[in-house]
Amino acid sequence: MLVRIALGEVRRRGPQLRIAGPELDDLAYQAAADALVAITGKIGQFRGESLFTTWAYKFVLLNVSTKIGRHFWRNPTVPLATEDWDRLPDRFGFDPAREAEWRDLLAALRRAVNEELTPRQRRVFVAIVLNDVPLDTLVIELASNRNAIYKTLFDARRKLRAALVTHGYLPDELSRR
């Protein structure tokens, strides 16, 4: 049953992963095996707030994500230490033909990344935003956990936006979405 869920998940995510058939199946079997260990270890924590199967499936999904993160750590598409600021406009969909309008904004963003962020926040921002490193891969690279990396990025986002608001590049109000 856990294997069926894991295989279903890797097939669901397969198209965006660039991992081939047998390797993908292997990843699913490993994730299901690790999930079984997690479920067995945590079974005392199941509080009946959902069906037992839903609770158990969650560990399959989390282990599939971890395995995928590890796969990209072993087979990186971009060297983790790269820092290519030229990718930034494309990353956010800025129109190259209108560079005159956004050049100053992105220069201000780069300045804020260099001046406002801690070294750790800067490293996480560069990896995830400039290099497109999956967050779960960065977790392995930095020997951390998803919650901590997300929080680091969250704090970096908040600081960077505040800096851009201060310098008049972004609006102050909260409503515009």
Place this chain on the structure above:
Amino acid sequence: MDGWSELDNFLRTDPRDVGCAEALEMLHVYAELSAAGGPVEQRYPGIAAHLRACGPCNEDFEGLLAAVRSGSQ
């Protein structure tokens, strides 16, 4: 969407965002309620805010939702 609003959306943080640990802790309950068409946004606004901003947790949520639905067929 142009680059300005895309960048703005990315940098905007929601103070209700509970983070990954808390969202994943309750993900099974959240996914089941969501699969049943329940009011997840109202009942768990902090988790909903997190899933909007966190790609990996949202991916796990989508996967769990698909698993719950496949099991109930």
